[in-house]
Amino acid sequence: MTEVTGTIPTAEAMEAFGARLAGMLRAGDVVVLTGPLGAGKTTFVRGLGSALGVRGTVASPTFVIARTHPSVVGGPALIHVDAYRLGSALELDDLDLDFETSVTVIEWGAEFVAAIADSWLEIVFERPRAGAADSASSADEDDSDDPRSVTLRAVGDRWSDVALPVIE
Numbered sequence: 063m064t065e066v067t068g069t070i071p072t073a074e075a076m077e078a079f080g081a082r083l084a085g086m087l088r089a090g091d092v093v094v095l096t097g098p099l100g101a102g103k104t105t106f107v108r109g110l111g112s113a114l115g116v117r118g119t120v121a122s123p124t125f126v127i128a129r130t131h132p133s134v135v136g137g138p139a140l141i142h143v144d145a146y147r148l149g150s151a152l153e154l155d156d157l158d159l160d161f162e163t164s165v166t167v168i169e170w171g172a173e174f175v176a177a178i179a180d181s182w183l184e185i186v187f188e189r190p191r192a193g194a195a196d197s198a199s200s201a202d203e204d205d206s207d208d209p210r211s212v213t214l215r216a217v218g219d220r221w222s223d224v225a226l227p228v229i230e
């Protein structure tokens with residue numbers, strides 16, 4: 063297992079980080095995202111999806127467990143999964159998703175990923191300043207840019223010869 067860590071200063075930079083990760087991904091790859099509410103997981107997926115060239119707006123898939131975004135550029139589709147309310151990996155299997163021809167990104171999927179993949183990337187998002195007493199920024203907390211720390215971990219053979227990106 064290899065691991066890199068760094069800080070992403072703004073929401074825009076988080077989308078750019080997603081776009082950069084997209085450049086490393088191919089059909090069959092799985093990425094798992096872990097981190098508290100508002101940590102930037104969906105923001106990351108939005109950047110990843112637009113760099114892959116997939117159709118549809120990437121949003122928190124609140125009312126569905128998974129949404130498939132087909133490619134408009136002949137590349138892999140993006141399967142965006144919200145595993146938050148998923149009871150077991152079995153339910154993920156039941157959805158009959160085409161993991162082989164898609165890039166799959168699973169929010170809250172860390173405990174299920176081993177059931178659907180042998181190799182994956184895990185990204186852990188943290189909000190170092192969350193909860194800090196800061197009355198000036200609390201009013202529009204969700205919209206103001208706030209640094210996130212991210213840790214990117216590569217698990218399995220797929221990633222054994224792949225250099226992970228440097229995160230500033």
Ligand SMILES: Nc1ncnc2c1ncn2[C@@H]1O[C@H](COP(=O)(O)OP(=O)(O)OP(=O)(O)O)[C@@H](O)[C@H]1O
Pocket residue numbers: 070071072073074076097098099100101102103104105106122204205206207208209210
């Ligand atoms: N450095 C940053 N990186 C990412 N998002 C940021 C950053 N600074 C501010 N934000 C804002 O924080 C919010 C992150 O929300 P997002 O939906 O991406 O989180 P999430 O982890 O998917 O949350 P949830 O678990 O509720 O789905 C967005 O409003 C985004 O604009």
Ligand SMILES: [Mg+2]
Pocket residue numbers: 103104105121122123169
């Ligand atoms: Mg989300």
